[in-house]
Amino acid sequence: MTDSATPTGSAPEGADPEALRQRALAALLTARERTALLTDSVDDQELTAQHSPLMSPLVWDLAHIGNQEELWLLRAVAGREAMRPEIDGLYDAFEHPRATRPSLPLLAPAEARTYAAEVRGRALDVLDGAALDGGGPLVRSGFAFGMIAQHEQQHDETMLITHQLRSGTAVLSASAPPAATDAGGLAAEVLVPGGPFTMGTSTEPWALDNERPAHVRDVPGFFIDTTPVTCGAYQAFIEDGGYTERRWWEPGGWEMVREHELTAPLFWHRDADRWLRRRFGVTEEVPANEPVLHVSWYEADAYARWAGRRLPTEAEWEKAARHDPASGRSRRYPWGDEDPSPELANLGQRHLRPAPAGAYPQGQSPCGARQLMGDVWEWTSSDFLPHPGFSPFPYREYSEVFFGPDHKVLRGGSFAVDPVACRGTFRNWDLPVRRQIFSGFRTARDL
Template sequence: MTDSPTPTGSAPQGADAEALRQRALAALLTARERTALLTDSVDDHELTAQHSPLMSPLVWDLAHIGNQEELWLLRGVAGREAMRPEIDGLYDAFEHPRATRPSLPLLAPAEARAYAADVRGRALDVLDGTALDGGRPLVRDGFAFGMIAQHEQQHDETMLITHQLRSGPAVLAAPVPPAPTDAAGLPAEVLVPGGPFTMGTSTEPWALDNERPAHVRDVPGFFIDTAPVTCRAYQEFIEDGGYTEQRWWAPEGWAMVREHELAAPLFWHLDAGQWLRRRFGVTEAVPGNEPVLHVSWYEADAFARWAGRRLPTEAEWEKAARHDPVSGRSRRYPWGDEDPAPELANLGQRHLRPAPAGAYAKGRSPYGVRQLIGDVWEWTSSDFLPYPGFSAFPYREYSEVFFGPAHKVLRGGSFAVAPVACRGTFRNWDLPVRRQIFSGFRTAREI
């Protein structure tokens, strides 16, 4: 671990530095509350079981969260000796693929909890005693603490995916998200005029390396869906032979369809002519007005071709989400610069499902596009590539090793993403075959 320059704004001082410390504290505590909910809701057998070869046992994620916190906050920030150096290799995500992790001598649930709690107590002491108003880039603006809070929340999302994949009765519950009152009057698409805008960030203090630096992109005009593609629209694709017509599919996608005999999104099945889905242990009718969920990039791309449209590029998505045509500046979020709130976006596992299409009118972008933040991760047509001037920080394995055509970019977050890990500049990426993630999409077209 070495510090390297990373762009930031002016260093916070006095009351601003204390506010930043409180923000970091709140982010860490919120993440740990969610980790506890996800791991305390099942017994030890389910914690140690592998519910899918695509995912780790929940107990691995729990100890990995503690290990990364120790690595970066106790050793990296405070320079302390390793607490348990013998377990570092067990919880190195690059050393052991997910499918092999159950065979490792992992910490038992009680030991994993105790380790993570011990690390957390020490980490809070480090936060209390660390100056955030200058010095090393790793601690400037509280970056390391924000990075660890985001890391834990990202693993909480991963554990929520594991909860969706597990069999058995429901163990999680949440209220139904709000429905829009004006959905019937919304246009199907909106125009985003051509021209330059600022993509990425050089000032967001906890932005990760692949979001940096800010740079100007000139994007030709395009139309983009007002809301994500719904389950009802996707059913029309299915009923029109979407999974049986090779012409809609990229070659690799068609091979995936044939090999796995795909006929619908993951977790859907047809029963007596009605589409049902399994959602966190509950079987229910597929809600037609909800954004479609659990589709791969290949499925999203095939739907877009069938509809005579295409997936938006990453730059198009970000311009639709952040650019303010009146001021010419790029906002932090579609609605402005203020942090997410419940009336603006569906985030943080608050609802355990996407809100109906067109929800969150107060969270719309200046162009009138809705649900760009939260609800479902949205596939774009873009490969995951570095921005001009990219510099890996604080380690290459976060982003750099994934750059290239193998991974596609997703934007916007989902209902499973925490506000601390979701911004208008935030970039997610995954293999185009992935379906277990909370992914959907919207489409675009040229003018």
């Protein structure tokens, strides 16, 4: 078995440097366009406010994006002198917790925009002259440029979470996602046969360190939900006393439920005989056929226990998403190796909500599971641990410092994830109490 082949439309290691350059340029420009949308849609007061102690002020994210781009593209790649060395500490994510960032002497909105724009102009000059077909590992195949585009898109997702947490009128809008036209005929679960498959990657040029290297995992056969668990199914858990029955909960989860008096996913509230939710400043009835959103790992795990099932392991999730039994190889995405498109997955903040369960039939995996990419991040049962042969690159703080039992793995991306920061090997992780993220889940069972 081999790692995923290089997809059409992507830039493989050793590809034409001009193709790499254009791919990197497009990724950087797309990310900056989204950053501008998220920061220009609110006034300066809202940019500097902290809308939740869980999140940074939006203006911090804006300047942090510029600072990371300067650190890696201007200083590390181009060897240039620091533009604003005095602000490095202010925008070091490990030096200052999110809750304390509003008290820092941060750049004002206009200054942050100017700084980020100046960095970007110089970074594009660096990209224009970089020898992407050679040099060290930072430059080869445009890795540093792809890393920075992914970093900005990850912060764009973080800023979109902040938009969801802010109070006040809606400032963002988007079209509705496509319907699930044949969902009624779908089986509730699909079989993933047992056997070895290739997990991770050694050839994806912009894969981050925790996705590497490719290695073989032998996974026993199992069943997995065809689609993510829906709001309607989750309501059945609630109505059956899911939040009042200690037996379904891990001890830490039960403590969370009791301490915060939880009765439903975040942003839900009861109105007479119906459930309502707040979504980006709009209050609406909870759609029964949409994947449930804003649930913690503890809630996902409790639902799975209540349903007589379990959360899939990370290896099971990736095998369901990537393994092609016909060829014996692992695909780049569930549908194959071609880059995502609007017909294949709900990505890129295009719809501001998950699509109905069963949508995107063209994007299903070989086992028949749908919406494994996009819509909602999916909790797995696995702790965030390194792949065998892991090597930190280009800095320990991206992955290595988070390895261990404290963080659970999420896979697949959400509607808020850009394609550049989402692939079949991409790994996300968070604390099991987190609910503000765009997280859902699907369940599994043994044969």
